[in-house]
Amino acid sequence: MNIKEASERLNIPKETLRYWENSGLIPEVPRNSSGYRDYTENEIKWALFIKAMRNAGMSVESLIEFINLYNEHKSSREAQKSLVKEQYDILLAKRNELDKTLNYLSYKLDHFEDHVIPFLEEENYYELRKEKMLDDKSETK
Template sequence: MNVKEASILTGVSTDTIRYYEKEGLIPVIERNNVGNREIDEKIVRRINFAKQMRAAGMAVKALKEYVDLVDDAEDNSEQQKQLLNDQLTEMEERRDDIQFAINHLKYKLEHYDDHMRATEDELHELEKK
């Protein structure tokens, strides 16, 4: 399939696919006899993986490091697992921070009429001074 078809299939823009290739997040895409990129199922899987990890906040550098380990012929499964584990820990910390903020907002909404409105008004008055 070509880049446009892969873009439609994965939901990743053609520009992003080219960026992933340039940064080494996906393998170099072979070209057919007229110079068009030919994307196979392996590359589609890599595009989807990169998309998921980037959406979850994984840095390009960390993703590149992981992909390089996967593509390396040597057995480096422990390094791969460590990198994935580190990333999981970071994602869980971000999730916990987001959950704390969600809980705080829910509390504010649930208690807005009780006392949050008065507290917000008080803060607004202090800002005026």
């Protein structure tokens, strides 16, 4: 499949696919007789993996390290797994924080009227607090 088809299938800009190939994140894409990229399932699978890891927040540098370890074969599998596990843990922590924030906002939305003082009441509250503070100061003199 050509780069346009691969780009559409993966929902990734063509420029990103070229960058990933030039960076070594995906294997060099074979060329057809006209010299155009001809993506196979192998490059597509690598691109899917890279896309997932980038979406998870893994840096290009860490992905390059992963690819280099992959190319070293079996002796580096634990190091590869460690890189993926580290990113998994980071993403899980982010999800937990997002879940907390979503729960908080959900609560605020469910109880919005209870938590928001209408503007005029807020203004009155402010004025009352200011007067009380002035009274407290005059009593201490």
